[in-house]
Amino acid sequence: MEPITPSFNNIKNVGLPDFCFLEHLDENEIMNNISTRFHKDHIYTYIGEQVVSVNPFSKKEHLYSDQTLKSYHNMYMYEVPPHIYSLAQDTYKKLLLTKENQCIIITGESGSGKTEASKILMEYITKASINNKINEKANSATLDRSEIIMKLIMDSNVILEAFGNAKTLKNDNSSRFGKFIEIEFDEKGAPISGKIQQFLLEKSRVHTRAIGERSFHIFYQFLTSKEITSKFQLSDDPSYYRYLKDSMCFNVSNINDGREFKLVGQALQSLGWTQEDLDSMYRILGAVLLIGNLEFCNDQEKANVDAVNVKNPSILKKIAALLDCNEDQLEKSLISRSLTLGVSKRKSSIRVLLNTNQAMETRDALAKVLYDRLFNTIIEKINKAISSDIDRKNIESMIGILDIYGFEVFENNSFEQFIINYSNEKLQQLFINLVLRQDQEEYIKEGVEWKFMDNYFDNTPIIDLIEGQPVGLLKLLEEACLIGQNTPELLIQKMNQFFGKHNHFESYETTNNLSITNQSFTLKHYAGSVTYNLEQFIYKNKDPLYQDLINTMQSSKNNFLLSLFQLDFLKASNQQTGAKKIPTTMASQFKVAINDLIGKLNSCQPHYIRCIKPNDEKRPGHFDYERVKHQIRYLNMLETVRVKKAGYCNRQHYTRFLARYKMIAPATWPFWNGTVKDGAMEIAKVLIPSPIDRQAECQFGKKKIFIKSAKTLFHLEELRSKQMPKVCIIIQRHWRGYQARKWYKSELARLQQEKEEIQKQILRKKSVAKIQNCYLRYRIRTYFKKLQPWAVGPTYCKGKAIPTLWPKKSALEDLIQVIHITWWAKMKVCSLSMEQRALVRQKILALDLFGMGYFKKKEWDCRRKFSADYLSDDSNPKKLQFSEAVQLLFQKGGDKEILFADNVVKINKRGKSQLRTLIITDQHIYKYDSKKYTQKKVGLKIHSIVALSTSNKRDTFLSIHFKAPVRDLFIDLGCDSVEKVSEVSTNLVQQVFKLTGTTIPLLFREPLTFNNSRDSRTSGTDFVISFAHYPKGKEQRQCTFVKGKANTAVIYYPID
């Protein structure tokens, strides 16, 4: 980075970064320094806090890289090399510090780089402010809003350049309007809103311009879009349109119209333009171009008057279609004009026919007004998008950037140049006033030692000549417009009469200069002499817009077009209501606008960028010594440097100074009782301890302190910044103390309240306990009173006994018991596995069948597990044989499950006991040989069982009754002294129900009968069985079947 501290060895190499560092101040030194720097690619140089910029006419990427931009963040100007970034940073810093409005005035000739500088400024401010917001940890909504606002402002640049810039002989991208952009910030320095004001668009460029120049860029841009030209049936060849063809320039080497057009479209869309708005805009642009192609010819039918007709009605028709208005009315308003005669009630209107020249003038007026209104509407829409009513109340301060058209001299200078140069004079005057005159006047007023320098060029006389009262050039021009039939010659005569002897005015009468005709005059501007051709002055100043044209446009059915002419409706109604008149002529309107602007700039802290054009040929790296010297001269550069070098960079009222810096000096902190001036002196002592240096750096005026160099000011700020943490701690201490006291008080009150509440609660509880106690005692008393008659004894109760019976159970209690049992059972069942549940089901059925204890069958064991298969057990030595037999049985098919298998004693038809193996499957009852495990006879079908019977004694016999002729089966199921009657019976009842759906009965009989002798031929005889205990002394553990006479038998069973 370029060192900023002056090293005089550097002058020869890269030049000094600040002109104020020059030891011997003269024009040559300034020229040498600026030229050296320019050739070493240092295009920026300071004059104190101003930046002088020399247009390089070539891209200097490194100057604007992100890295360069970042290196300027939060830096002071004197710490970093001269750049527009440092000026932008300084402006933004001052805005944050002082909360005062700031403005940056960019001046310079046309093509000197003002517009580029404004873009560089905006880029920096955008990035710096957003970066600042991020550091401040702003809420994301504001951050987004700031980014959106800055993006919209940057985007609007593209639109404004397309519609307001054009190629001139001096600059390929010359701004043909002036603009003042205001970026408005909230208190934290976030951009929240914006405003753009435009000054006097050079609308005559739409129809006339010098050869080699172009009209506004947008015309060439939109013709590059085939889609649009074919949509509106327009020719895409610029040379087809007379308005574009006349100046014989269509392309600019370094401008890509097609690409720019796409950017414009995107920017318009980001501002919220709908496709309908865009289409209406293309229609107007197309119409403006076609209007230029309208031609007029004499009307043959009206031989004795000067009247014309439109020569090419097809074009007229196209224009009417594009503008969506009536074709006849449009023609009428182009070739004739309605005039109002008389006043009030005697008012009448006549139609005057126009000659060819007048018709052409009217035609151009229409094109101009359409374009001008379109431009203004675009700015209005931009303003609507970038400003916000909601944020308005949060606006704290603003930065205004003024980029107005630069001083211009052409071969033929017309009204526009006059206005442009007039505005440059005004800005130059502002500069002189703020930088040169006011500074010095203040030093003297304040009694500071100062030698007044007045050898700068003061342009006040030129401004007086132009806008002076009661007579000035503008006034004469306005008068000329009010009087009909006024000519340039008459106007010149008037000018000569008043200003013939004025130093800055020349005309053919006052000079021998032959180039000045009787239709022109020369003004000696601060930047050079310019000869103005008066030919179009009166017309352009009047800027007539014929009412008929306005009426025609107002009859359009296109809403967008109508909105361009809305103000005319308003004006008409204002005229009717007699509202305040707006100045009518262009120059007087401009005078009001520029004076307003100057007023606004005067109320801001100004910053300057002075742009210099190194050559007229736009040649990169070429330094035209004479051309630059001329600019240095008229910009009063030498004088500015002198004043700045000798002067003071900063002045502040003592009160403000003391308030801001009192923490620097122990004497003034925290209270100072003396005068403010003495206070400021105390601060200065700390700032510069050496009295000699202090005298050189600080001057104490009557009301203000003056600080000589920026360095001292920055040192002051640094001292303040160093003290600020201490101040902050004091403020924090007080604030925290205050907060803690506040908290303590509120906490004390809260605790007191809580205590009272607790006491109340305790009391309440005590009361409740007391009431409860009383009530309980009351209940006991009443109970005992009830008992008293019994308790007192027989003597007193007359023989009544104390009640001993419990009160009766209520139905509800029964129900609750049932519910409880049900719930208890459910809980039990739920805890069982599926297998266990099946067993429980069997046990319940067994319980149903056999009852508990002695009720139905004696001695059946409810707790015994029904194991079903007793032969696959390890206790069976022939276990394997048995399982083979079972496999064989299952292979025959039909049977799937063994319900019971065990050895039993079977009683045959002759009453003999036989040991058998009984296998009950899901389908059959099989009798097997209990040794060989072979099947005896066929299996008995379970579904043909009709009943079961047993005794209710302790025997273990069961009779299974089959449907005749199948024989009943009588078996002893207690061979191993374990009772299995209950298991077999339950299984059989369950299985018969499963197979047939009927529940067979289990009968308890004594004597018990069964028939095991019938077959298909004989019905057999019933066996009758009776039951008896073993006789005493002959007891056995198992039962015994003893056959009696005929078909009777006795079964002996063990005693209980």
Ligand SMILES: Nc1ncnc2c1ncn2[C@@H]1O[C@H](COP(=O)(O)OP(=O)(O)O)[C@@H](O)[C@H]1O
């Ligand atoms: N800082 C710069 N760096 C490179 N080129 C520049 C710079 N400033 C200006 N130019 C060139 O000069 C031309 C004219 O600049 P512009 O800002 O339009 O001038 P003005 O607004 O003063 O009429 C630009 O189009 C650009 O080519």
Ligand SMILES: [Mg+2]
């Ligand atoms: Mg410009």
